[in-house]
Amino acid sequence: MDGFQSDTKVIVLAATNRPEALDPALCRPGRFSRKVLVGEPDEEGRKKILGVHLRGVPLEEDRQLICDLVASLTPGLVGADLANIVNESALLAARRGGETVTREDIMEAVERAKFGINDKQLRPSTISRELGKLFPWVPSLMGRSDTKQDGLEGPMGYQTLS
Known part of the structure; x- marks a missing residue:
């Protein structure tokens, strides 16, 4: 805290949810004299x-x-x-064209927040297609001999899926 006179009183308030990412120079003794940890809120909170x-x-x-x-x-x-x-439930209501947020919207938003559920479910065909784009040799590893499945062939005879 440069630039202040010795008799100037300065109070700095700061917050982070990742204290491990703070610069060690900020955490030296004498820089900040008090640290207050705020835990997760209880049900009432x-x-x-x-x-x-x-x-x-x-x-x-x-x-x-x-x-x-x-x-x-x-x-x-x-x-x-x-x-x-709350934001996710409002978005879900807007996507379905609703004027109000329903309990179903809120429950789906809770599921997404807790479990990370997204709209696009990956089916096995989607997964193998994406892997085929990244790694053209995957069909041969999976024991598939039909390398010209889509009729497209990439350089050096590798199959490219689209």
């Missing part, structure tokens, strides 16, 4: 956080009921995760 994020969202059901439901299903999630659930 999650209800209050959800109440803030759901303020402007048109819901099909009672706001408090939705807050109670989502808070009970999301132990371990923090404010950013809960905000993501």
Whole structure:
């Protein structure tokens, strides 16, 4: 903290969710005298956080009921995760053309936040096609002798899938 006189009092507040990524020069003794760790919110805290994020969202059901439901299903999630659930549920409602966010939208958003479910499900044919693009020799490793399946052949006789 250069540029200040010795009698100048400066208070710096900072927050991070990745303290391991901080520059070691910032963490030297004497730089910051106090560190306050803020843990994950409990169920009551999650209800209050959800109440803030759901303020402007048109819901099909009672706001408090939705807050109670989502808070009970999301132990371990923090404010950013809960905000993501609200945003994702609003996007899901918009995609289906709804005017309000339904319980189903919120439950799907909770699933996506907790388990990372996405729209595009990979089928085995999709996986093998993508692997074939990256590694043209994969069909031969899988015991497939039909190298001209799509009728396309790349350089040096390798099959290219499209």
